[in-house]
Amino acid sequence: MVKFFNYILLVLLLSAPLSSCSTSGCLENGSAIPLAGFYSSQTGSAFSTKAIEIRGIDAPNDSILLHAGSVVSEIYLPMRTDVTTTEWELAYFNEEGMEMGIYDVITLNYEPIPYFVEECGAMYVYRVENIDYSTNMIDSIVVKTPIITNADTESLRIYFRTETEEGSEQ
């Protein structure tokens, strides 16, 4: 009995450092910002583009989040913390870098929830209530996580119409 107790204690002591290494630093983002990935509605797979410009509606000085010409396949879309709705406008450009005059608007309605985690501090996480969008170039949007947290994972999937009716890529 005594030897058994000694063995148990030894095993627990030796195993202690193995499970004590996961508690240092903020391994995620310091804020909850949804990461939106770009997908092709035709193929269903992720794609990269340089033909989209994105800005937040009512952002100071019409600040642009994504400039056309930058090749990206995903983008963080910062949310407003003082209201429960954030809107983003997407403008599309042709291969010559000229604005096509086609726009889409994404509207996200949510409930901000105060959240605290010691390593990363205090922040808001957002419970998504609904999402609206125009469908000029956007085919559909999928909300992958009903609560947007600071985890560095994709929260939204934006499916674009990547081919014209004639079959040529935009």
Added chain:
Amino acid sequence: MKSLNRLVAIATVAIIAISVAWADNSNQRRRHITPLNTAATATQSINETRDDTARINAARRASSTSYQRDDGYYVYVDTVTGEEWVDSTNVPKGAGMKYDLFSGINIGVNVWDPIMRLFGQKHGLIDFSADVNLYNRFFPTVEIGLGSANNAPADRNFTYKSPLTVYAKLGLNYNFLFNGNPDYQFFGGLRYGFSPFKWSVGNISLDSPYWGNTSRFDIPSQSATAGWFEICLGLQIKLHKSVSAGWTFRYHSILHETKSEHGQPWYIPGYGTRGQALTGSFSIYYTLPIKRKTAPIIEELPIDDSLTADSIPSNK
């Protein structure tokens, strides 16, 4: 038809009767008679009990004197050869223990947190412990303490608060030096801790550089419970009379806690801060003595030269 059935029944009974009679006769023919007393039966019981240690030990006990050793075992001494042997079949309860079952009660106070608070620690307060010394080996322990937190890190965007609340731990220490000097203990132990507590986060400011605004908000008071286990390793050394002191290193991990949509508490009373898997404590103890078994005092008796082997008493 009835007469036919009657004939069949009579024939069946007759066949059974003949079979039984034949079987009886055949048994009689096969029976063998064995003599009751032979040379083999005379030595059979001796051979069968040759290795019976209980009988052997009983015989040896009958021809020996005995005494009880300090550790509780009975030692028999052969009165002819002087050979000593320990009766391993008569093991007293607690054999192998140098000290009594109830050897004392320790009352302790952990002064680590009060000291660390003087040096700027923003959490913890004080805790008290009591343990029962069993054989100077096992120490069932209960710890009860008070904890609180009020922390506003300079480089962070919040003020964390947890009002004063009580916590308790139950467990057992095992003294590896159980047969050594009781003034020194080197022990390992296990604990289960539990605390009901509240926590809140205030003065949160959240900048949004893109949208150009700063939000200020609070996380209201959250009620929670948490349970955790601890693995302890420590030393305890006597300082003066009934006063001793010792440190303990503790590895701990949360077993269960209340989930909240507002996140996780930073500080759990009794557990400490969430990010630290290893903690320490330094305690001062006061021992309430009950009664400790001491080695018997052997008085030197005058040697009687007239004593002969025949005069040594035996328990025959």
